[in-house]
């Protein structure tokens with residue numbers, strides 16, 4: 001059975017697409033057949049982050065409309081085996097995704113893949129709802145900042161009421177917290193909510209903490225999921241996150257300031 | 269408390285203020301969840317009516333729908349100030 005994993009947040013710009021690309025690449029690298037699906041209709045970006053924007057011919061909506069089959073629309077990653085992406089449509093028609101259409105496409109993908117990672121658009125409107133509706137797992141991406149945490153809590157409310165699992169009274173969607181853009185030095189100075197604070201407020205299981213990192217921008221410039229930058233802090237943090245998701249026990253890293261005593265004393 | 273700590277604790281306040289505010293708003297939003305969509309408006313109007321007669325805090329009215337067997341029970345709690 002394929003598992004459907006939605007990457008969601010409510011608030012925009014917190015790192016959903018970065019996380020979808022890294023997480024999908026990590027699952028594929030661990031040997032699981034994985035597809036990352038871009039649900040951000042009108043604002044296609046996953047293709048750029050994963051470096052395959054020039055190979056997009058058909059998209060999600062073309063498949064729903066029967067203008068292309070899944071095989072024509074899927075783009076197979078050239079660096080990582082077992083990894084594919086299904087690009088979003090650039091149409092401005094916000095209703096281009098239909099519930100039946102999404103279900104049909106997901107069923108088709110489930111025949112070929114072990115994991116279907118759904119990169120949700122921001123907000124709590126139709127697109128975000130469709131991205132989470134069929135999910136088995138949810139990665140709730142949160143920045144340590146008031147509006148992001150509040151929006152994540154709203155999303156948790158939707159996951160427990162507006163998903164197929166909730167409507168059918170099945171086991172609930174499994175929720176995992178991913179705190180991104182974490183800056184231990186600012187937490188140390190009391191300027192930023194700590195991971196503990198965020199966990200306490202949201203009370204869900206913490207899957208990973210991704211530090212604020214220049215490697216993320218570099219990776220997106222190059223069109224490479226940051227997890228493939230194995231030397232980088234963010235890449236390693238995503239690698240830990242995937243391993244934990246797959247059941248491995250790993251300690252959280254990058255939670256403390258790497259700066260020395262000197263800069264601590266003098267507020268560097 | 270040393271000179272440096274003084275500035276530290278001032279700064280520390282910002283994240284802890286954020287945490288406290290979040291705990292309050294998240295608790296409030298959770299309590300309204302799952303109920304009918306009109307609950308927040310109803311809550312506000314009840315508050316306005318009460319404030320017409322006496323002065324209470326803006327968070328004095330708590331409202332929620334509970335399921336009791338086949339019935340839904342609308343529970344309204346109003347906290348009056350201590351000096352009443």
Ligand SMILES: Nc1ncnc2c1ncn2[C@@H]1O[C@H](COP(=O)(O)OP(=O)(O)OP(=O)(O)O)[C@@H](O)[C@H]1O
Nearest residue numbers: 012013014015016017018122181211212213216217
């Ligand atoms: N750990 C990180 N360190 C530094 N920058 C980051 C990190 N994670 C994400 N970013 C940056 O934040 C910005 C938004 O990231 P991303 O596009 O992944 O967010 P999103 O949630 O998908 O946004 P949208 O809601 O618009 O779809 C990008 O510029 C990205 O490079």
Ligand SMILES: [Mg+2]
Nearest residue numbers: 016017040045
């Ligand atoms: Mg995005």
